[in-house]
Every structure is written in structure tokens, then in C-alpha cells.
Amino acid sequence: MSNSVVNAEGAEGNTHVLSAEVLITTAFQDADPMGVVYHGNYFRFFEKARHEMLEKIGYSYRDMMASGYVWPIIDTRVKYVKSIPYDHTIRVVATLTEWENRMRVDYVIYDADSGVRMTKAHTMQVAVSIETEEMCFVSPRIFTDKVEAYQHG
Numbered sequence: 006m007s008n009s010v011v012n013a014e015g016a017e018g019n020t021h022v023l024s025a026e027v028l029i030t031t032a033f034q035d036a037d038p039m040g041v042v043y044h045g046n047y048f049r050f051f052e053k054a055r056h057e058m059l060e061k062i063g064y065s066y067r068d069m070m071a072s073g074y075v076w077p078i079i080d081t082r083v084k085y086v087k088s089i090p091y092d093h094t095i096r097v098v099a100t101l102t103e104w105e106n107r108m109r110v111d112y113v114i115y116d117a118d119s120g121v122r123m124t125k126a127h128t129m130q131v132a133v134s135i136e137t138e139e140m141c142f143v144s145p146r147i148f149t150d151k152v153e154a155y156q157h158g
Contacts, residue, residue, distance in 0.1 A: 020156045024100035025057035028117055036091035047083060047124060051112050054099035055128070058110065062151040072147045076108060076130040083126040089114070095123065104144055104152045107131045 029050055037043040059065055069076055089095060094117040103109035107129050114124035132141040132148065 021158060022100060023058060023061065023152060023155055024098060025054055025061060026096055026098040027053045027057055028094060028096055029053065030094045031089055031091055033091060040091050041088040042091070044083070044085065047085075047114070047126070048081075050095070050097045050114065051099065051110075051126060051128060054097040054112060055110050058099045058101060062155045064148060064151050069148075070135065072145065073135050074132045074141070074145055074148075075135060076132055078128050078130050079107075080129040081126065083124065085124055087116075087121065087123040089123055094118065101152065102127070103129075104149055106143055108144065108148075 027050075031042050035042045035046045035049075056065070064072075096115045096117045098113045098115070100111045101108065102111050108131070109127055109129050112124070112126045112128075113122055114126075115122055132145050133139065134141060
């Protein structure tokens with residue numbers, strides 16, 4: 006997806022924003038006794054969209070581990086705007102918004118039919134070296150290079 010964005014200096018530039026979307030129909034096991042999606046299950050929906058986004062740059066979870074890093078989630082924020090009923094189709098959009106020191110992914114869940122926003126959220130992840138088990142204060146080049154190649158490709 007190619008977008009015109011405003012950079013830090015305020016100048017417009019043409020770059021590719023790393024994002025992905027998935028369509029999900031909520032299943033019976035996603036719902037609580039009231040027939041709406043249980044709040045903890047939203048994270049599975051975010052995970053599906055995040056996985057698709059990372060696949061676009063060739064940095065799947067297997068690729069992460071093969072590169073010597075894991076990326077645990079260290080912070081989350083979810084705003085439940087409108088409840089999602091059982092057997093309802095939603096569109097989950099994940100967009101990478103930070104990557105130099107940590108990976109921040111912003112999410113929006115929309116009603117697939119009406120386009121109404123139902124949820125917005127973000128997750129933050131940091132790279133941890135598998136070998137040393139230490140957190141990296143700067144994202145590994147293997148990741149940042151892939152993001153930058155996608156943006157300018």
C-alpha cells in the first residue's frame with residue numbers, strides 16, 4: 006500500500022506504510038455468556054493481523070527466532086469502543102508505527118460490513134537476544150533493514 010505521508014520536517018514524501026488487514030468471523034468459543042467477544046480474545050485477533058504484517062517483510066516468528074531474537078509484548082492498550090457479537094465478521098488492521106527501539110503496532114477493528122470502528126489498540130514489543138536473554142535497547146538491524154526496505158521499495 007503506497008501512501009503520501011508527512012515526515013518529521015513537515016515535507017510530504019511517498020513511502021510504503023507497513024500494515025496488513027485480516028477478516029475474521031468471530032466463533033462461538035470467542036464469546037462470553039452474553040454473546041459478545043470476551044475481551045481477552047481480542048489479542049488473538051491482533052496477533053493474526055500482526056503476523057500478516059510481519060510476513061510482508063519476511064520476518065515471521067520463525068524468522069525472528071532464526072535471527073536470534075524473540076519479541077515479547079511489554080505493553081498493551083485497548084479501547085473497546087463497541088462490543089463485537091458472536092458470528093460477526095470484523096476487519097482487523099495492524100500498522101507498524103515504531104520500530105527503531107521497539108516495535109509498536111497500532112490496531113483498529115472495524116465492522117466488516119458497515120466500516121464502523123469497534124476497537125482501537127496498540128502493542129509494544131522489544132527484541133530480546135535468545136543467546137544472552139538480554140533486552141535490546143535498539144531494534145536489531147535484521148528487523149529495521151527489512152522495514153526500511155519495505156518502506157522505500
